[in-house]
Amino acid sequence: MQMIVVPGSASLSLARSLADTLDVPLADVENRRFPDGECYVRLLSSLDGEDAIVVNRAYPDEKIVETLLLQDAVREAGAKRITTVLSYMGYSRQDKLFNPGEAISARAMARMFSLYSDAVVTVDIHDRGILRWFDVPVEDVSGMPALAEKLETMGVEIVLSPDKGALHRARTVGEMLAVPWDHLEKTRLDGEHVVIKPKDLNVKGKIVAIVDDMISTGGTVVTAAGQLRDQGARRIIAACTHGLFVGNALERVRRACDAVISTDTIENPTTSVTVAREIAGVL
Numbered sequence: 001m002q003m004i005v006v007p008g009s010a011s012l013s014l015a016r017s018l019a020d021t022l023d024v025p026l027a028d029v030e031n032r033r034f035p036d037g038e039c040y041v042r043l044l045s046s047l048d049g050e051d052a053i054v055v056n057r058a059y060p061d062e063k064i065v066e067t068l069l070l071q072d073a074v075r076e077a078g079a080k081r082i083t084t085v086l087s088y089m090g091y092s093r094q095d096k097l098f099n100p101g102e103a104i105s106a107r108a109m110a111r112m113f114s115l116y117s118d119a120v121v122t123v124d125i126h127d128r129g130i131l132r133w134f135d136v137p138v139e140d141v142s143g144m145p146a147l148a149e150k151l152e153t154m155g156v157e158i159v160l161s162p163d164k165g166a167l168h169r170a171r172t173v174g175e176m177l178a179v180p181w182d183h184l185e186k187t188r189l190d191g192e193h194v195v196i197k198p199k200d201l202n203v204k205g206k207i208v209a210i211v212d213d214m215i216s217t218g219g220t221v222v223t224a225a226g227q228l229r230d231q232g233a234r235r236i237i238a239a240c241t242h243g244l245f246v247g248n249a250l251e252r253v254r255r256a257c258d259a260v261i262s263t264d265t266i267e268n269p270t271t272s273v274t275v276a277r278e279i280a281g282v283l
């Protein structure tokens, strides 16, 4: 079975890198909107009997719909097997009931994306517990090794995660760079605000990297950077897999940190590494 990469409109560059890494063709896809805003997709390449790798991010909502339509078009075009690569899985932070009456959004998304897939690949999913809700085999790969390679060229001396739950990310990067790693003590107050308790981290005069799965409003990394500045850090680098940067977040993060880097799961001005190699590794 010949493999072919089918790009979603939000992940063209990642899809191209993936096709190059795998040395397989990239499908031609027409993508436009109807006057009422509804999405239209059409495959212009032949997929008969192929092993199709659909690559798109599941964010914002319109890209979720586009991904579903792509899955349907790929099946209709005769693909033998469909693997859906969700470069960024939206709704993953609502992964439990915080209040009665809510939806477990991450579960709803996982079930829906499983409907038209034989397998799914996610990248640094917010919590690996979400993986159990996919009804097909799923692999989660990490953007941390790719970020670590870039951070190595930036002279990082200590790697921190904003909270204990994300310590495994700091550990992955810290071990690759052979530098110390630790975590801050974050408590979330609401969607935009967090408090980070002071913790003596021995960052004085050092180049520090804060690593996280995503930067959304920037509240977490800006608050963390403030703490580290107060403790005398020389240079602060924010590194994340998914750079959402909602509203003026990028501006705020750039003001608070000396450098900002992210991967191509969500293409944005700070994208400086690709996760194509990690995805290719599990296909």
Ligand code: R5P
Binding pocket: 162, 166, 191, 192, 194, 212, 213, 214, 215, 216, 217, 218, 219, 220, 221
């Ligand atoms: C939270 O648990 C995540 O790992 C990130 O720290 C968080 O989602 C970042 O969001 P924001 O940039 O809005 O603080």
